[in-house]
Amino acid sequence: MARLSQPTWLAALLSENGMLLALLLLIGVVSAATYGEQQPTGDAAARQLAPKLKDSRVLIVVRDNARDALHAEQMERTFAELGVSVAGVVKAQPPAARDAIAQLAKDGLSFDAYVVNRPASAWTIYARLGEEQASLRDLPVHAPESYYWPSFLRADNLINVANQVAIIAIMAIGMTMVIIVGGIDLSVGSLIALAAVITTRLIRDVAGAEEADTLGMIFCSIAGIGVCGLVGLFSGAMVTGFGMPAFIVTLGVMLAASGAAYLFADGQSIHQIPETFIWLGREADLFRIPNAVVLMVVLYLLAHVLMSRTVLGRYIYAVGGNIKAAWYSGIPVRRVILSVYVMSGLLAGLGGVIMASQLKSGSPTYGQMYELFVIAAVVVGGTSLSGGRGKVFGTLIGVLIIGVIQNGMNLVGLTSYTQKVVLGGVILVAVLIDCLRRKPNAINA
């Protein structure tokens, strides 16, 4: 790296920031695109509606879930402060709500308006109730006026995005290293399926199915990840031992691993696993941040230290930059390449365990096409496909760019076909940038 001339080095730095810039810009675009109605809840909603409802008795109607219940509770309290009397609160899904309101009216409860939240405003039970009971005829239904804010930037969506990209992000660490040494690993998608199937099958058949304990599940997960590590070792050995092209080796391994996953699972999805297995993939212990995201962040920090502060990290860059020069300077080239493929396999296996945990089942159909998303993320993140250059944090940005685009397109409501076209375009542009970036280098050399 130090051999690069000053202007190119500067350009590289600029372009890394460029990716960050692209991500920020993308977030801006997606925010603008998902800018739309949001509903004030709780206290704010009550304050907004109170002037309209002075001196009336209202019935609050919301859905049957924790957030709506909180909303109703806050409204009730604020209404009491502002002098709006609340006749009652109905927390239920439409059929139950209709029954409950009918019963309340029969019991002699009187009120002269409904106050509902946005979801309950889509229901038509109020008109039906009016048809059935005279006391409920033509009662007005008040929903809070919406305000405008991008739904992309809502906290729950941001956590959602992080959770969705966690698996690809974790796999992309391994892929970054593989691509930096000048290789490629097409097998990671199949390894997801393999790890998921092995782990869940072991839990079902060995650890005791739904009654498996935590320790058993950990061992089964380690076994699943370990097998993927061995598969990575095999790929690496083929590449280093026989000089086979990584593309072909991992293509073969991809097919073999996918087939093996189908064999292990008998072509079915395995779902006889304990409820607690979802801890890794779906629970959030630290400040509402999902555990998989925490794991992802930790792994990225470790990978950053590995790549920038350790001997192995330097070796990886050196091998990718110029394999002959690395060889002559006494770097154990084969061992470096081997270890990189093993890491890629292990991380893909971990991704498979997380996916099995998220879906609470293991199926050989998991991870299809994931290798392409992972490679795309790495390339978008600025790692050069010709090896020798790249940063793990660049990859993280690449993963986020792809994740934000996918999430944004889902929120906006683009069809899956359009989504494919857009993603393909983004990948092409990223490779184009990689080529443009390399050009001055080539001239300098």
Place this chain on the structure above:
Amino acid sequence: MRRRYLPLLALLLLLLPACGQRAKPRGVIGVSVLTLTNPFFKVIADKFTEEAKKNGFEVIVVSGEFDVAKQQNQVKDFIVKGVDAIVLCPCDSQAIAPVIQEANHEGIPVFTADTACMDKRAKVVCHIATDNYGGGKQAAMAMIEALGPAGGKIAILDYAQAESCIFRVQGFEEVIAVHNKEGKGRITIARKLPGDGQKDKGYKAAEDALQAVPDLVGIFAINDPSALGARAALEKAGRQDQVVIIGFDGQPDGKQAIKEGKIYADPIQFPDKIGVNTMRAILRYFDGEHLPPTDPIATDLYRRADALKDPELR
């Protein structure tokens, strides 16, 4: 340096027009189907959307394309978007359950069309699908009608992995049993072989049936591809005039075969009715009605006479 990002920026800006201002809808419904490449699901999605628009709802249609992890993310995005209802044709009857439970937790009603969710912990308001049991009965009636007073030995090409196909065979066998009690034109189910719902497997299974039962007079295949495979086997053996075939589904090539007399009749499914009824189920739910857990859509027997009148066939 910045100029190099212009193409990327241009691409991103292309996304903007996709999200122009819309008239304020009554609510939004998220739909994720199994695949949009199969016309069956395309019709479900299109008819559903049409019916929803009529009632002032906006619809987001996405497709899991057989990938349950992808479908899970789509449903999660629906939940974040705060849709009023979710309609699913699950890519996996088991693995889809956790995300349905997430929607349950948020109080968003979930409806399934065509394929059910088999995990009882995930709550689905209503499952709208073809009445496969009734369709099987219709298939048996067609078989009785085709064989007439002579009766004879028949074979069933089944697909025991799919619940829908198990029901089809069940309905079929029950009607045949009742018919046999009457004593006229006795029909014996001589073989039940796996046709797997595929053309090549149907072909092989029918070949085996022809070998094993020399006096075979009828075949009931649980869908059109396996029925067409069976027809190919009959033609190869030169026995197409001695053996009648009853299929199932009413896919375009199945209907065409009925028109050409290659298949005697099909109980046909109505994806358009599934789509429309799914939206109506949502409206009834919002009306506060207690819905039954399933809404079976009856099949209709489709014979050559229907095919000759069918404007969609050439």
